[in-house]
Amino acid sequence: MTTTSLTGALLIGARDVTRDTTFVARRAVDGSALDIAFSCATPDDIRNACALADAAFDTYRHTSLSARATFLDAVATEIEALGEPLIERAHAESGLPVARLTGERGRTMGQLRMFASLLREGRCMDPRIDPALPDRKPMSRPDLRQIRMAVGPVAVFGASNFPLAFSAAGGDTASALAAGCPVVVRAHPAHPGTSELMGRAIRAAITRCTLPEGVFSLIGGPDYAIGATLVQDPAIMAVGYTGSRQGGLALGKIAAARPVPVPVYAEMSSINPVYLLPAALKADAETLGASFVVSLTMGAGQFCTNPGLILGVAGPDFDRFVAAAKAALETAPAPTMLTSGIRSAYEAGVERLAARPGIRALGRGPRGEDSACQAALFETDATTFAADPVMKEEIFGSCSLIVACPDIATLRTLTEALEGQLTATLHMKEADLEDARGLLPVLERKVGRILANAWPTGVEVCSAMVHGGPFPATSDPRTTSVGTGAIERFLRPVCYQDIPQALLPVGLRDGNQPPA
Structure with missing residues (x-):
């Protein structure tokens, strides 16, 4: 089970890593320093976290949907086991009321379990089959089968305004893990203790489910260069971000300038x-x-x-x-x-x-x-x-x-x-x-x-929800960061032509498609 003891360490796979360069969290209410010094990630730490994620990718993306669902449920259970110390720490770091944070914790566990249910239904991988037509004239048609699969390791940036529901174990992390993508989280420097507690909950679930350690890492520090280095790492194949327009645009430029550009799904600015x-x-x-x-x-x-x-x-x-x-x-x-x-x-x-x-x-x-x-x-x-x-x-x-x-x-x-x-x-x-x-x-x-006839504050976590919009509300208006549709950001389609049944992904083999 998880522990509520904070160490200030970086969580690089299964290892706790401490550094001499540290920073402290501050109470939102008065700016006073909280206990515990938190380590600042070095470029080597970021490379190691990304290398572990890359090494874990093929194993993790080939886990069964039911096994991945069990893992997400386990993360929710581990967060629940953190108890009141999680709420107390989040309250100190964010200044948000205890009642609000208690509800946000419920939302965090709820969205993890929502994605677990989605995986068990099986339809999110969208299998499509066009069987062979050998006798078709004037040309025959091969057997064609399409399914969506994980894009690769994902970098997630914790949001300042939702220390639980859009942070280390929040919506971007949950949807990426559901898709089969290992995640490297860049913890928001305003709530490093909350992020460490949530990160340890994810790591405990990884151990319980015997998954590769690189499925999750947590890095932190106040320097903007940490996020830039993370996005530049060649192992990272997509980025989830919630924050300012300035920050989102900066990350988008970094991602576009890589030798292999990758998408940044940034939620940035809206006056509603x-x-x-x-x-x-x-x-x-x-x-x-x-x-x-x-x-x-x-x-x-x-x-x-x-x-x-x-x-x-x-x-x-x-x-x-x-x-x-x-x-x-x-x-x-x-x-x-x-x-x-x-x-x-x-x-x-x-x-x-x-x-x-x-x-x-x-x-x-x-x-x-x-x-x-x-x-x-x-x-x-x-x-x-x-x-x-x-x-x-x-x-x-x-x-x-x-x-x-x-x-x-x-x-x-x-x-x-x-x-x-x-x-x-x-x-x-x-x-x-x-x-x-x-x-x-x-x-x-x-x-x-x-x-x-309502007011826009309050976002329901459900299948039909869209939390996105045309630029600059988000960097990609085709996507949502809330609801089951959020998984689509971290999946891509692959087509198999005349591939033997034994080599096909399980979801494309005859008789394995979910009911319509």
């Missing part, structure tokens, strides 16, 4: 527009204003799907919404932000937006402690918004811009000029359906998930 259609505003303006602020300030706004842009038709009902939002903002919570760097970037973004011509500050929330996020709300008109690209940039935290438009046609015009987004939300009533129908074709080109 929300549309308040006229009938919905007329019926529910005050309720919408209050619920908007709840969504905006949840988790200090440190969600990829935070509602950073509100659009509606100017008029008395829109004014009622704005007044309700302003009132709710006055008593909104001021939660701790994840790191001092994230808080500094948030405040700089708010100041930059406040200084733009044509922007009007509607209010700030309570200040809270030095590490807290003071929510910010701004307003502008459609013409000003259309002319200023700065107003369309994401500010990571509880900041949003409300845009008053003269009519529905302007809503559509503004939407056509937006960048790609993770989500778009339509608040509407029956009388708004025609207006919504006019917006949908544009939204379908711009976003990965379209919501009705």
Whole structure:
């Protein structure tokens, strides 16, 4: 079983590796240093981790789907066995509430078990068979069989805002392991202790399931060069990343410049527009204003799907919404932000937006402690918004811009000029359906998930979920990082022509295909 004792070591396959160069984690609430010095990975450590992953690849990808499912279930069980020390450490490093982290742990175990169930169903490898037609005229057809298989070792970058569900054992790791890809995780430097605990849970499951040690390694350190070196390693065949646009683009350039370029599946930037259609505003303006602020300030706004842009038709009902939002903002919570760097970037973004011509500050929330996020709300008109690209940039935290438009046609015009987004939300009533129908074709080109009468914060982990979207929401709009479809990023199709049954992958042999 796993241990809750932290050592600060790098987890290179089955070995604990310590280095003289170290760094410390800091309490999110006050910046004070936490116990334990964590080793910084050297280029040799990264090469060793990647070499172990490469050596493990062929063995691991040829494990049966049921054996791989058992392994993912075992990882979930080992995470559960970590108990409260995991939650306590994650709370100290991230400042996220214990209740939120407890739910996030459940989500982490749930997505591991979701992929285990997917593997047991067997359809995710998408076997396709076109049997031979020897008597076909004018030309016969050979026996052709296609199946998807793992691409190779995957580099995963832990996300700052989800220390459990998008970190060492999070969604990218779970989907890559499900695909049959060994994983090398670059732990986020803001929560190295949480990452070590999760990494040890994965390693315990590897031992329990007698898998090769190179199936998983965990490296860390605050230097950006660590991630660059990892992506440049020739053993790495794909990259999963959640973070800033700047970081995602930098990794994409590194991956594209390799002798053998590889894909970077980066989730980067989104302001998640929300549309308040006229009938919905007329019926529910005050309720919408209050619920908007709840969504905006949840988790200090440190969600990829935070509602950073509100659009509606100017008029008395829109004014009622704005007044309700302003009132709710006055008593909104001021939660701790994840790191001092994230808080500094948030405040700089708010100041930059406040200084733009044509922007009007509607209010700030309570200040809270030095590490807290003071929510910010701004307003502008459609013409000003259309002319200023700065107003369309994401500010990571509880900041949003409300845009008053003269009519529905302007809503559509503004939407056509937006960048790609993770989500778009339509608040509407029956009388708004025609207006919504006019917006949908544009939204379908711009976003990965379209919501009705809800708020975008909160991502359900299930088969139908899409957590992705056109650039810069993600680097590849064809993919999702949440839901069973996430496995597709780490699979590629291989076709077998006239290959004897005994040499075919098990899933392509006669009678081994899953039921439709």
